[in-house]
Amino acid sequence: MTQIFITGSTGLIGSAILSQLVQRHPDFKIAALVRTPEKASSLKSLYPHVELEPVLGTLHDSTLLEKQAGRADVVINNRLLLPLLICNHPWPEKGSRTRQAKEKGNNNTPRYLRHTSGAFIVHQYGDRSTPAPKVYDDIEDLAEIVSLPDERPHRDVEKIVLSAHKTTAGLIHTAIINPPIVYRSNWSIHTTFPLSLPDLIKRFVAQGHCLKLGQGRASFSYVHHADLATVFMRLLDRALLNPGPSANPEDIDNGYFFVDTGFTELKDYIGAIDAALKSRGLIGAEAKEVSGPEEAERFHPYLCPTLCGHMRVRGSRARRYLGWELREDVGCGAGGGGCVG
Template sequence: MSPRIFVTGATGYIGGHATDVLIASHPEYEVVTLVRAEEQGAALRAHWPQITTVIGTLDDEKVIKEQSAKADVVLQLASSDHIPVVKSAIAGLAIGGGKLIHISGTGVLNDMSTGAGKSAPKVYDDIKDLKEITSLPDSAFHREVDDAVFTTGAQSNVPTAIICPPLIYGVGQGPLKKRSMQIPFLSEAILKRGRGFTVGEGKNIWDHIYVGDVAKACIVLIEEALKPHGGSAQWGPEGYYFVESGEFAWKDVAAKITEIAKDLGKIETADVDELSVDEASKFHPWAPVLWGGNCRSRATRLRSLGWKPEGPTVWEALPAMVKAESDAL
């Protein structure tokens, strides 16, 4: 029988792109996706005629458990902050014997200890710093769900892996949502303000990854999951995978967005202002988190499996992203 992959989040940005790459890479797989309504299902099936869709939400324990029990792999890309879907998926996998791959995010590392807009020196490696990463306080973003994956998986004897990407850029190639968050939100704010800005000095550092390279990370782990004994991948407490291709200072991104917006004729100046947290928060309530802190990780574990980033650089992708925001306004 063909491997069966149950995907949550295929209607979204990361999930849509990952499902597209999954089907292109492995047309022999049986892919089942969760949708909230038949209209979404029809849109996905029009784009991918070979898939099966099931209707439900992340809170539908019966649906999630039933589909997970039938799956060789559950690819949970719908939410980094929803504990019930993780527990329901693991309950089903405990029956069927499959594995869980869950999406998290390096917001868990967000560091503003030096102040908003200032760089912080700490870089987390997903092998040598694993114990520290998985012992972060519950107040850290995504931390409670990460812990639920580890603890519930161990209790149910279900192999689990967490993919933890940083800022994701690029236009998605799924059929519905094609927009990421941090760069589009900043582009929109700059376009509406008419001038570029940073939170504080903008010297704070984030790592980043192209959306297609996140999708390829999912494929690598699915392929390993389907091999005897989980292949060369690590599962459970050591199954924690950063996925990154480099890092930038936010002031450089803000400057480039502003330059592109000026070249498009959408704003009159390429000047970039330094705003306080309160001032920046007027343009988005999450400004301190989105653009003011530091998140620095190294994807050593994933690279050991042969994964490497191959997509366009963030600088190559920015013009299309800014234009998309400009066209939408």
Template sequence: MPPKIFITGATGYIAGDATHLLYTTHPDWSYTALVRTEEKASLLQKAFPTIRTVLGTLEDSDLLKSEAANADIVLHAADASDHEGAARAIASGLIAGHSEASPGYWLHTGGTGILTYADEKAGKLGEWEAQEWNDWSGVAELTSLPDEAFHRNVDRVVLATGTEFAGRVKTAVVCPPTIYGKGRGPVGTRSRQAYELARLILEAEFIPIVGEGKARWDHVHVFDLSRVYLLLAEAAAAAVGGKKEGMGDATGEEEREMWGERGYYFVPGGRHVWGEVAEAMGRQAEVMGLVGDKKLEKAGLSREKAMEQAGFQAVSWGLNSQGRGERAAKVLGWRPEGPGLYEEIPRILSEEAERMGRKTA
């Protein structure tokens, strides 16, 4: 029997791309997706003809419980890091629908915004910070971050499920940093952080610098991120009886490192300084003629103005989030292969210019 996969966020950016990769790699698997409207369900089914869709939202707890209980693998990406109610419903469904003889697998989408809590607590913006978190040697620190940390309330739900019910529910928390690259899903193809930065540069025609502009953040191409979900899903499918060429069931030690209290994954493809990315975007916009013949000046961007621009996504241009990701490489054999963030800047600018109705060369 092919594994049954339940996906939230398949019409969004992260899960849209992941669904594309899963479906094209394993078209024989059984897929179900939560969607809000008939229109989006139609678009999803046009792209993935055999996918089953269920209409609902993250507020429909009974529906989430039912689908999670019936699925072998849940890939949760729709507002996954911040909607505690949905996480609790998925946890309840997985616990109720599975046993130690037939466990369920939960691929949960977190985010490295959780690492910004120290800057936020200290009121720091744009300052260089040396601390780097490690998902292998320092995983215990990550799974016990302070309750006030961003995303922590949902992290706790997932981690508690994967430890208290470790026999019947296997959890993996995937924490992407800044994501870039055009998604391959049928609806949502745009990320936020770097794209909102590009949009502001094109609209306001200045280079925004938050604080000293020295804050650093990791980044990953969306194609590379999707491969992490694919590898985790394949490992789960192998364990529940699905086929994966060249790979058998994980050993006990591999299981301990892959799921549950240690199953916490950073997936960086590289690292950038926000002030440097902003300047690189500004200079590239000049080269591409997207700001006329102007020479863009740097200008400070306050927290308040950043919030007006794009909420936390813009405030994050002044915060540090640095994670050394070793777990995906060690237990899944994952390596980032996509183009780097700086390489992608011309495409990001072109896409944002087109969204604004501007002609590009």
């Protein structure tokens, strides 16, 4: 029986993946890392007819992580690493996940590591009065992406993941999935208000008006979390249906997968929020101009890094090699939750 070890299974991204996983493969044995007994109970009640074992622990429990990943054929890490929150924990988490996969691969049977990272690695600070200078493509720009400076967000973790294939003589197949802004929160069991949008709205309401940043030409890609989850399913199916060290070369070694269903500019994004809040009588004043990055960061710690630059990506790899296409996109506006990549 195929065994899966999944982290972040009650969050915005992980809950969408888990939902599709149990629907598509109800015969799989799944171990899901959760932090509390309440979350464990929620998972069991939500999926009573599949072999799902909630595993109580945290990303710091290296011994537990090694044990669970050592049993798994596929490790799916849905822990979205937010550099602004310093979520890149010290190396019990980082190193162990690759080490676990390596140990599982020692019996010469291919194993698979699917790691959720974020498109913030290609974030471009720049002039908010002009469109994005570059849209990063995960095929055309791969050479540049894999050689980005080490100080880039997520880069330290991604280098460890990418090295697993080489250091295990091809036994560990890795894929790094880099979503940009992830939106919608209706599938998340406990994460009712994902980072970024809802907190931004609360602050706008508290001060009675929205903010404007220059001409608002800063832009970012986005993806619906169900579409993102589908990429994980396509990768999983391709790996298990075509096992072997060279059966799916598109998702090993430098296997970056950007996932996008559209993009928006800041002026449209904030404009939609402004209109929605005014229509509900939550604010009345016109949006006020922010003087610069320092004021933006004082207002909201993620506003400037997330929205004062460009984060545009194109997911060509999933479309070309996995036959992926979007199904759920309804636009990234003020109606859904959002999480930075």
